[in-house]
Amino acid sequence: MTKISTPLHPDERRRWLPVAALFTVLAPVAVWLGQETSYLPRVWPPFTWAYVVPLAMVAATWIPPRTDVQLRRRRALGTVGCVLAFLYPHMLLVTVLALWAFSGS
Template sequence: MIRRPDERQRWLPVAALFTALAPVAVWCGRASSYLPGFPPGFAYFYALPLAMVAFTWIPPRTDAQRRRRLALGSIGCLLAFLYPHVVLVGLLALWALSGG
């Protein structure tokens, strides 16, 4: 079945939305976290959520692929938002377990 060009290009606004939403999620996550200063080495772990968002730019050929791209972009933005909070909880747990 050959699809019309407008049907094949519907994924483009979704990918653009996730691309614009990912930096906002990173900023909101860091702004709402209680970390006084984000250690520079931990910034590399943003690569996974941002790679998940970048994966949405691959054009889907089926409806199942379209749903997977939508889920992957959503999870990538959510992880980008939650990452500083997970780091904070991990640092507090290590501090509590070390007896400090």
């Protein structure tokens, strides 16, 4: 059975705006902090396209929710987007080191 959620009250709909603004500020900070804490000197320009997915997840938080369930999902989506933006350089470093280790050179 699916749970039917009730629409948000018009006053409660405004709660999403500060959260979306917070994620918009946190996403570039997460990108910068991820690059600064990684051992890679800088992420090479072709690899920066992978930031499109986490930043698109953060951009999806700007869609106004109509129900409480959508509000919770958008908050979770923004959180996951910021975490992925932070972890991307670290995942890239682990991938490069694993490929280097398994290449036999």
